[in-house]
Amino acid sequence: MKKIIFVLVATWMSFNSMADVTYQVIPLPQSIKLDPSGKNAQLIKGQVVSYPADNAEMKRNAQFAQEFLGLKPQVAAKKVKTPVNLTLGLQSENPDAYQITIDKKGITIQGASESGVFYGIQTLRKSVALEEGDTISLPFATITGEPRFQYRGTMLDCARHFFPVTFIKEFIDILALHGVNKFHWHLTDDQGWRFEVKALPELAKKGSYRPYTIIGSNVGLGQGDPIWDDTPEEGYYTQAELREIVQYAQERYITIIPEIDLPGHMVAALSVYPNLGCTGGPYFVRPYWGVDPDVLCAGNPETLKFIHTVLGELCEVFPSKYIHVGGDESPRDRWKKCEKCQNKKKELQLDNEAQLQTYILKDVEKFLSQHGRELIGWDEILEGGLSEGATVMSWRGYKGGITAARLHHRVIMTPTDNCYIDYYQLKNQRAQPHAIGGYLPLSKVYAMEPIPSDLTEEEGKFILGAQCNLWTEYVLSPKHAEYMLLPRLDAMCEVQWLQPDQKNFEAFTTRLADMEKLYRKLGYSYCTAYE
Numbered sequence: 001m002k003k004i005i006f007v008l009v010a011t012w013m014s015f016n017s018m019a020d021v022t023y024q025v026i027p028l029p030q031s032i033k034l035d036p037s038g039k040n041a042q043l044i045k046g047q048v049v050s051y052p053a054d055n056a057e058m059k060r061n062a063q064f065a066q067e068f069l070g071l072k073p074q075v076a077a078k079k080v081k082t083p084v085n086l087t088l089g090l091q092s093e094n095p096d097a098y099q100i101t102i103d104k105k106g107i108t109i110q111g112a113s114e115s116g117v118f119y120g121i122q123t124l125r126k127s128v129a130l131e132e133g134d135t136i137s138l139p140f141a142t143i144t145g146e147p148r149f150q151y152r153g154t155m156l157d158c159a160r161h162f163f164p165v166t167f168i169k170e171f172i173d174i175l176a177l178h179g180v181n182k183f184h185w186h187l188t189d190d191q192g193w194r195f196e197v198k199a200l201p202e203l204a205k206k207g208s209y210r211p212y213t214i215i216g217s218n219v220g221l222g223q224g225d226p227i228w229d230d231t232p233e234e235g236y237y238t239q240a241e242l243r244e245i246v247q248y249a250q251e252r253y254i255t256i257i258p259e260i261d262l263p264g265h266m267v268a269a270l271s272v273y274p275n276l277g278c279t280g281g282p283y284f285v286r287p288y289w290g291v292d293p294d295v296l297c298a299g300n301p302e303t304l305k306f307i308h309t310v311l312g313e314l315c316e317v318f319p320s321k322y323i324h325v326g327g328d329e330s331p332r333d334r335w336k337k338c339e340k341c342q343n344k345k346k347e348l349q350l351d352n353e354a355q356l357q358t359y360i361l362k363d364v365e366k367f368l369s370q371h372g373r374e375l376i377g378w379d380e381i382l383e384g385g386l387s388e389g390a391t392v393m394s395w396r397g398y399k400g401g402i403t404a405a406r407l408h409h410r411v412i413m414t415p416t417d418n419c420y421i422d423y424y425q426l427k428n429q430r431a432q433p434h435a436i437g438g439y440l441p442l443s444k445v446y447a448m449e450p451i452p453s454d455l456t457e458e459e460g461k462f463i464l465g466a467q468c469n470l471w472t473e474y475v476l477s478p479k480h481a482e483y484m485l486l487p488r489l490d491a492m493c494e495v496q497w498l499q500p501d502q503k504n505f506e507a508f509t510t511r512l513a514d515m516e517k518l519y520r521k522l523g524y525s526y527c528t529a530y531e
Contacts, residue, residue, distance in 0.1 A: 021136070023100075023143050024511050025126040026490045027179050027497035035140030041102050042083070045070035045134040049084040052076055057114035060251055061086055061121060068125040070134075083107060086117050096181070096253075097146035100124055102138050112146075115253040119145065119179055126177075129518045145497070149450065151412055151465030152496035153182035153257075154489065156481070157472040159189035159268075160289070162208070162235035167478040169248055174485065174524065176252040178493040183249055184257045184324060184467060187237075190267035190286040191473075194236045195260065199309050200273075207268040208236040210285040216434070218288050228287065242317045257376065258318045260310055263296035263303075263360055264330025270294055276303055278338035289473045291329045298356040299340030307360075308367055315371045322391065323368055328378035330357060358384035365389060376412070379404070391464070395419075398452050405455055405462040414467040418448035421488045422471040425527045432527070433483060434474050442530035445491035446505050468492045479525040486519060486526035487512055 023032045049071035051062040062073035071084055083106040090099055095113040098120030102108075109124065111117035123145060128136050154175055156163070163171075175183060187195045193207030212228040237245075249256050266276075267286050274281030278297045286292060296303045314323065332353035335341040345356055358381075365375045365387045376391045379400025386392070391410040394401030401411040413419075416438075423438030450466040468489065475481050490512055494503060509530070519526050 020131065021127055021138055023123070023127045023141060024514075025123055026508070026511050026515050027145070027147075027493045028502065028508075028511065029123060029143045029145035030498075030502070031142070031144045033142045035103070035142075037140060039104070039140050040137040041104070041107055041140065043069065043107065043128060043136040043138055044083070046072055047084065048072050048074045048082040049086060050074050050076035050082040051086045052088065055088075055114070058086055058088070058117065061114060061117050064118065065121050068121060069128070081106075085109070086121075087111075088113065088117065090116060092116075092146060094146040096179075098123070098144070100141075100143040102141050102143075104140075107138065115181075116146075118176075118253050119147075122177060122179065126515070126518065129521065130514060147179060147181075147497045148499055149463075149465030149496050151182055151467070152180050152493070153184050153412065153414075153465065153467030154180050154485075154492070155184035155186060155414075155467060155469040157186040157189070157470060158194050158237075159186055159192045159261075160472045161233065161476055162192065162194060163472075163478060163481065164235075165237070165241050165245065167481070168245055170478070171481070171485075172245070172249050172252060172254055174482070174489070175254055178489050179497055180489070180493060181254055182257055182465075182467070183254050184259060184469075186259045186261070186471075188260050188268060189265045190292050191289070192233065192236075192285060193268040193272075195242070195258070195310075195314065196236055196238045197310050197313050198239065199313065200306075203269060203272050203310075204236040206272045207285060209234040210287050212287050214288040217437075218290055226288070239313070239317050246318060255320050255322075256318055257320050257322045257324055258314055259324035259326060260314060261326030261328070262307060262330075262364075263298065263357060264291070264328065265326060266296050267292050267294050269306075270296075273306065276300060276306055278334035278341060291331060293331045293333050295330050295334060296360075297338060297340055298335055298353075298360055299338060299342070299344035304360070304363055307364060311364065311367060312371070315368070315373055321372075321374055322376045323373045324376045324393070325361065325364055326378060327357065327361060327381040328395070330380065332356070352384070354384035356384070357381070358387065361390070362387045393467070395469070401463065402452055402455060405459045408459075408462060411463050412465055412467055413448075413450040413463060414469055415448075418445055419466065419468045419492070420471070421445075421468050421484050422473070422475065425484075425488065426529060426531055431529075433480050435484070436471065436474050440488070442488055442491050442509075442527075443505055445488045446494065446503065446508060448492075448495045449500060450495065466492065466495055482525040483527055486524060487515065487530065488527075490515055 049065045051058040053075045065071045085108045087110045090110045090112045092112040097112040098116040099110045109120035196204045215227045270277045270283040335353045379394045392404035393412045397415050404411045422436045423440035424435045451460040451463045
C-alpha cells in the first residue's frame with residue numbers, strides 16, 4: 001500500500017510540474033512540442049552546464065546560465081555526460097535561432113550562433129524563473145524560436161534627463177530579457193549634451209548643465225510666466241564609461257546605436273560654441289521642450305568641422321555599423337535669413353533650404369562611410385532628397401517608411417501611434433505618472449504590423465524591423481522610465497519576434513501575468529493595468 005501511495009504521489013508531482021512549466025514565455029517561441037510520454041528532466045541548482053572549449057562567447061553564455069539558472073559552467077568533454085549542454089550548429093539562416101531539447105539525455109540549448117544560444121537561455125530562464133526550490137522538473141519537450149526581424153530596437157532619451165550608468169546597465173538587462181538586440185541611445189538635444197568629446201572638452205562640461213527645468217507642460221511659454229523647477233539637471237557620460245557600457249551590451253548581444261541629433265536639436269552645443277549658429281547667439285541650454293528655431297548654420301564651414309570632430313570620436317567609442325544623426329524637426333527659418341546659408345545655397349545651386357540639410361547629411365554620410373559606418377536618420381531626411389546609403393527611421397506614421405522602401409532604402413518602423421511609449425498607457429491619466437500626453441495602450445503596441453500591406457513583397461524586404469521610443473521630457477527617474485517601458489516592451493518584442501499569424505492579444509495577456517511576477521522578483525517598476 002505504501003508503494004502504491006508513493007507512485008501516486010510521484011505521478012501527481014510529475015503532472016503538476018508539467019502544469020507549472022509550460023514554456024509559454026514572452027516572446028513566445030515559434031514551436032513548443034511537449035513529449036506525449038509526460039516524463040520530466042531535472043534542472044538542479046549546482047549541476048554542470050557544459051560549453052565548447054576555445055569559445056569565449058559560449059563561455060560567457062555558460063556564465064549567464066550560471067547567473068540565471070544556478071548552474072556550474074564546465075568545458076564540454078567527450079567522455080563526460082552533463083545534464084545541461086550549450087552547443088552550436090543549429091541549421092538556420094537566422095543567426096538568432098535557437099532550439100531547446102529536453103529529453104532523457106538532459107537539457108540541450110542549441111543555437112545557429114552564440115546569440116541564438118543566449119536567447120535559448122533566456123527562454124529557459126523565463127520558463128523556470130518563478131519555480132521554487134533547488135530542483136525543477138521540466139517536461140520533455142522541444143522548443144524552437146527565432147525572431148522575425150533582424151533589427152529589434154528600443155530607444156532611450158538621456159538628453160532631456162540624465163540617467164546614471166547603473167540604470168543604463170539595468171535598462172540593457174531589461175532589453176536582453178525581451179530579445180531586443182538594438183539599443184538606440186539619444187545622447188544630445190537642446191536640453192543637454194551627454195557625450196564627452198575629448199577634442200572639445202567644454203562641450204559636455206557646459207552643454208550638459210541647465211540650472212532649472214520647466215514644471216509640467218510648456219503651457220506657460222508665451223502665455224504668462226511658466227513655473228520652473230529650481231533643481232539643476234546635469235551629467236554626461238565619459239568615454240571610459242561609454243566603452244564599459246558598450247562592452248556590457250555586447251556581452252548580451254545588444255548593439256548600441258548612438259544618436260547625435262543634427263542639424264536641429266543642437267542648442268546645447270550652440271550654447272558652448274555660438275559661432276556655429278546662424279545668429280551668433282547668445283544661446284543657453286534649453287530648460288523647456290519643443291522644437292527650437294536655432295540650428296547649426298549650414299553655410300558656416302566650421303559646422304562640418306565640428307560635426308566631423310564629434311562623429312570621429314563617436315565612432316572610436318561605439319563600434320556599431322549604424323550611427324544615428326537625427327535630422328528631425330530642424331526648422332529652416334534661420335537658414336532663410338542667414339547670409340552664409342543663402343550663399344551656400346547659391347553656390348550649390350539648390351532649389352530650397354531642405355536641400356541644405358541634405359547637403360550636410362551627404363557630407364556626414366561620406367564621413368561615416370570613410371569610417372566604415374552607415375547613416376540612420378529620422379524620416380525628415382527624405383525631404384531634401386535622400387542620401388544614397390541612408391537608412392530611414394519612420395516616426396511620423398508609416399508614410400516615410402513606405403516611401404523609403406519603395407526607393408529601396410532600408411527602413412526601421414517606429415511610428416508614434418504604435419511606438420511612442422512616452423505616451424500615457426491608460427485613459428485615466430490621473431492613475432499614472434505624468435507623461436507627455438497622447439494615449440498608447442498595450443493593445444495598440446501589440447497590434448503593430450511593421451510591413452504595411454501596400455508594399456510589394458520585394459519592397460517589404462527593406463523593412464529591417466521595429467522599435468519603441470522612450471523620450472524623457474517628463475520621465476524624471478529610473479523607476480519612472482521602467483514604468484513607461486513595461487509592459488509595453490513585452491508587446492513590442494512579440495511584434496519583433498512573431499509572425500502576424502502567431503500573435504494573439506488575449507493569449508499574450510495571459511502569459512504577461514508570469515512576466516509581471518518576474519518583474520516583481522527583479523524589482524522592476526511596471527504598469528499594473530493595461531488596456
